Amino acid sequence: MIMRIARTTDSDFEALYQRITQRGRVFDEDLWKVVEKIVDDVARKGDEALFDYTQRLDGYALTAETVAVSGKELEEAASRVEASDLAIMRQAAQRIEAFHRHQIAENWTVSDEPGIILGQRIVPLERVGIYAPGGLASYPSTVLMAAVPAKIAGVGEIILVNPSRGGQIHPLIAATAKLCGISRIFKIGGAQAVAALAYGTETIPRVDKIVGPGNAYVAAAKKMVFGQVSIDMIAGPSEILIIADQTAQPAFVAADLLSQAEHDEMASAVLVTPDEVLAREVSVELKRQLERLPRRTIAERSLEAFGAILVTDNLEGAVTVANRFAPEHLELIVEDPWKLLEGIKHAGAVFLGHYTPEAIGDYIAGPNHVLPTGGTARFSSALGVYDFVKRISVVCFSRDVLEDYGPKAARFARLEGLDAHGNSISLRLAGKNS
Ligand SMILES: NC(=O)c1ccc[n+]([C@@H]2O[C@H](COP(=O)([O-])OP(=O)(O)OC[C@H]3O[C@@H](n4cnc5c(N)ncnc54)[C@H](O)[C@@H]3O)[C@@H](O)[C@H]2O)c1
Ligand SMILES: N[C@H](CO)Cc1c[nH]c[nH+]1
Ligand SMILES: [Zn+2]
Secondary structure: OOOOEEEOOOOOHHHHHHHHHHHHHOOOHHHHHHHHHHHHHHHHHOHHHHHHHHHHHHOOOOOOOOOEOOHHHHHHHHOOOOHHHHHHHHHHHHHHHHHHHOOOOOOEEEEEEOOEEEEEEEEEOOEEEEEOOOOOOOOHHHHHHHHHHHHHHOOOEEEEEOOOHHHOOOHHHHHHHHHOOOOEEEOOOHHHHHHHHHHOOOOOOOOOEEEOOOOHHHHHHHHHHEOOEEEOOOOOOOEEEEEEOOOOOHHHHHHHHHHHHOOOOOOEEEEEEOOHHHHHHHHHHHHHHHOOOOOHHHHHHHHHHHEEEEEOOOHHHHHHHHHHHOOOEEEEEOOOHHHHHOOOOOOOEEEEOOOOOHHHHHHOOOOOOOOOOOOHHHOOOOOOHHHHEEEEEEEEEOHHHHHHHHHHHHHHHHHOOOHHHHHHHHHHHOOOOO
16 A cells, blocks of 8 residues: 555554645755755856756756856747647647736725825836746646746746756746746756845846745755755645545546655655545556656655655534645545535645546646645645735825824834934924924
């Protein structure tokens, strides 16, 4: 049996829960030290360290002349993509765009009293770095998921980084970048790419925000550089939690668990069900389907280390478990998924019913697939247009209203012992009622 069938009342359930959710936190002490050294080296030594780590970790040589993808390279690589595949990507981009257009926030002003105008301006970020993973698999879909909302938001400049195998940009990455109008692409990845974007090097421009998912090294590096730049969230190794009842087909459930387990040995796939028969059938299906998977080794390791089949007393119990895990992806393969949805408080994205496999959301449904992992869906949301803008508050008072509110604010300032604050108000009221 690849995944043990456990009950939440088992004495070692807590240990299992910790192992799965803590793995999402990424911050294994040894890994943290490795990443700290990489980030520090790139911040201090720039290109020299960036190229050195790329050679050591990704196995290809870079120079100041070759680190950026040239226009010719981009065209050549993109031209290798079949027209029919490009059409699918174009349709995916259209669906992603249509969904994200609903997220556009408008500037607003309000006058809550005569003489007062308050408001909020929505301003796009000037320069954003998109991390498209490329270690174990290539993720052109992630280029769409990050670039489309950035474009809608009106970001000034998009920089794309991607660890390219052998120093050659992947044709599908080139094609999606072209589709999104991204022309500045660098062949770098891992923690060293995150550090380069955060601090800037001789060849890599410093950005205002880094978005996009990655493995544990990338996620740890993003957390480390936060403050120097903004980041979207911790979008680390993928995870799925499925709540299924007796109406679910074991083959569907197993296939969906494997769809995320195949991402990474660090990925996590969990089934929660009140139906013990289903639990056993899914376990058998997993074994059967695994045998045919090209990425079997990755998926198997992920299931063994971070997979579980949990049996609960009822569906309410399953919802409680799901909320505790706060998974990146939550599938509700039950008789009445809309009813169950009402109880869901924490999840990156929810997929309802028997015919909504999570993979449809990875590519073409429309909502974003860059999602919080490791329990961070407790406080983070999917990547969206809102991640690519800032909000600037606007305040305008007339002289008359300053006479009303000014003395109160000045008194408040003196209560805080901040006389200069008070003076800036009193001065304007001098000769009136200061
Ligand atoms: N949460 C999300 O929204 C989301 C979306 C897509 C993918 N993902 C996840 O993104 C991840 C992609 O991972 P990946 O590995 O394929 O690509 P990646 O680009 O994230 O990582 C590859 C880089 O990791 C670095 N690296 C590898 N081993 C290292 C080591 N021992 N020391 C230091 N650095 C090392 C290398 O520099 C390499 O370039 C997967 O875990 C996948 O599940 C998550
Ligand atoms: N499931 C991933 C997010 O965790 C996204 C993805 C891209 N391609 C395939 N899957
Ligand atoms: Zn996926």
